[in-house]
Amino acid sequence: MTKFRTKLLFALITLIIAVLIGLGLLLGQIFKNFYLDTFNSRVQKEARLLASSIEENGTPKDINPNMIQELSDILDVRITIVDKTGKVVHDTEALESLVGPQQKRVIQEIQKNWDVKQKHKKLVTSGKEYRYYWYPLRSANDEMMGLLIMSTEVEAIEKGTQQIWFVLSISLGLALVLIIILGSRITVRYTKPIESATNVAIELAKGNYRARTYEDRLDETSMLSTSINILARNLQEMVNAQDMQQNRLTTLIENMGSALLLIDHNGFVVLTNRTFREFFNLKESQLKKVRYHEVIHYQEVNKLVEEIFMTEERLRKQILLPHKLDRKHYEVYGAPIIGSNDEWKGIVVVFHDITELKKLEQMRKDFVANVSHELKTPITSIKGFSETLLDGAMNDPDTLKSFLDIILMESDRLQSLIQDLLELSKIEKQGFELSIQEAEVAGLIEDVMPILQEKAKSKNISLQTSFDSRGTAEVDSYRLKQVFINLISNAIVYTPKGGTVEITVDENPDNVFVRVKDNGMGISPEELPRIFERFYRVDKARSRNSGGTGLGLAIVKHIMEAHEGNVEVESEVNKGTTFTVTLNKKWSSH
Template sequence: MSSMKNRLLLLFMAWNATLLAGLFLLIGQLFPLYAGEEGTRPEFLWLMLALFFVFAFILNFIFGTRLIQVYAQPIQAAAETAMELAKGNYKARAPEVRSGRTLQLGTAVNVLARSLQEMSAVRELEQERLKTLIENMGSGLIMIGRRGKISLMNKSFAASFGLSLENTQDRAYQEIALPDRLIALIEDVFLSEDSINTQITVTDGVHTTHFAVYGAPVISGHGKWLGIVIVLHDITELKRLEQIRKDFVANVSHELRTPVTSIKGFTETLLDGAYEDRSSLLMFLEIIQKESNRIMLLIQDLLDLSKIEQSGFHLNLGDTDLNHVAARAAETVQLAASDKNIRLVIETASDARIQGDADRLLQVVTNLLSNAVVYSPEDTEIWLRIKEGKRHVTVEVEDQGIGIAQQEIPRVFERFYRVDRARSRNSGGTGLGLAIVKHLTEAHHGRIQVISEPGQGTTFQVVLPRTQPE
């Protein structure tokens, strides 16, 4: 702006200088005529002429400067502001003069700048909201242009298939490592130009992931085909819970059918006349009682597990000595251990007091010891150790039993899951003991760990905090 102002000022001064020089030459031509007249003083005329030149020059300079300030400078400022707006600098403003039509020009440019700034702010806000929504929507999303180039992909989609956002931008979807089933679905959407809603299963080694997939074409308001969008929702956990529900119903039916069938069969045998044989009568009644007790244990464990899993379940917290809990649990399983000539070894701690529910913790230790007795051969040992820490106390149950394979360890806490079904069922177990142990441990804000090798025995470690959080 200053360079243009200087150029205009110099041009104006040069123009005025030219006019004055022409006037000076004209007077110079006329001066000899006046100089020959009587009483005329040349020195006075030259002085007056010089003063007139100086006054005219100053007056023209002031007038030219004012003219530039009023007209040229605002126009140049408005032009430079428009250039800044074109570059995206919506904070630029043009000076608004007090009068003249240039006031309207500066005001109009500034109104335009403010409108563009507001529109830019709204656009940035909407873009930020859209970006936040896409990145945190929990489902995988990918947008593919009409030429098959990836235009948008969120982190959830990239994480589902181990992709990098930087290496996938503007690349064809066939060039990245997508499952064949998903690529086929993308091509179906491109060919049919219609929405698709389905489910796919992706297997990576031993891991299987289930996705609910929705694909649809992207069409602008003017009917122009822009590409397609694919949304993935991980439903693996829902599938797992659905399978657990099915297995639970099947297992409960199986576990109840066996004792009920036995009771029904022996009852019919007694009614057919076997009750007259006293020895057979007593044997059948003992079997019926045993199977009835088995049903009662199963029902009780189911009720306990259901109660523990309810949201309103609470513990009767109090000062609990785990040494005392371990002793009581050992007394409970001592008879079953003696029948198999298994020796229980208890190692206590000097300070094993925690804040917990003594009855529920007794249930935890008793179930672990009962499991150890069931899966341990005769003439072995079972260790029950209480280990103290600064903030936690650990209850450890180690046996010399059949052990658990590594691939089965994550499933031992499932309902009705048994490592050795025949041995557990013959012992009268319900298959719910470890599920109850896991839920009660988590209710105490603790954690449980399993260390095992087939044929080498198993160690269960229950780590419990000394104090419970508020």
């Protein structure tokens, strides 16, 4: 802005100087002409007055030389009187004998032009420039008696002209200095607000919408500053609102559970969210100026996008896609983006992860199938043996007792299944509460050991306990006993005769750890993720013959989740299985 101010001031000064020079030349010439006209008029009038005086005193020869000399001194001019023959009668600077040939030539030239309207002329005499004025001398009867010639050096006249130029130059110079000072002040006054407004405009262009300019006067520049400030405030409010909306939209898109992909009309990836990038294992730097098929390597998804491009219609499709070591179900929804005037903008594709819904649906199907299967076996047995008894077998005491024993056993099995279902339903019910009290975990294991000893004894299995600590924790004793009974019972069921089941307890400052280890048949890696599902059995024939319902580990898992604890399993086929229960010493939810 300083450059602009300098340029403006320089242009203004140049214009003023040009105007002042032109004005000076014009005024100087006017003053010079006025001075010369005034001088010429004055000398002509003096010559006329002097001629009248000479005419009154007689002929040119009768003129008193002293009077002529006195008039010459008063008027500061050279006076020459010539008779009608051209002879010099009087000359205030030289006698006739001393009049030079140049002076005579001048007199002769004047005599030739004495009757012209112009009564003055500039001639060069003796190397100097003179201005001559003449007036005819006439007698009473209007006869030509001679000429009155008055002359003065042009240099004397030019000295007056130079003084005019000097005064005019000084005046215009002072005026120029004054104008420059005032112009500088006015330029600074009016360019400073413009400079401030320009700086604010530059800051606004850079994105600094908090920049403001000063508003200190009530004039046009103040209106500019006010307008700039109003514009800055409006831009700041608009940008703040836009940033807020952008942040909301970005937060929503980035944190939505579904994967999002936006493709432009040329097939280039425009927008993705974090879920999409995590699923396809991509980084933002990999998504710049790439087409969708370069980042999506699943043929089903690419076919869906191509179909939307061709049909320009919305599509919804369920697709099973591999993800790391797992497979996930996705409901893929794609829709074309059509702008105003039916302008094709691109495609939006959303991937909804429905894996858990599929699992729940499968679990529901499995649950119905398993419950039906588990109920069918004992009911079929009870019905079959009852019909047999009614058909006449009840008359045989031995057969009757044997069948009744079987019916009782199947009834117990049916009761156990229903009891486990009710227990699992109660645990899974919303609002299920534990009765938390401080207890020794080792003591709870000792309480359930007598119940399990008989079962282990029947298979000649050794139950061993090793308590490095008593493991005091805040737990629901009744529910925790259920956990230990189920885990130890499973260990006994899946351990061959003569095997060993070992229960250990240890702790750290925050947790208590209970491990149930057996040397039984073990569980394969493929089956480990499913052992906590309802009705899932590793060895279906053995577990069913043992009277198990397939709900024990599901109950264990839910009880441990209610305790905010954890249950983990490690197993190796034909070598054994270890279940580890982790309990918090302090229950944080009470």
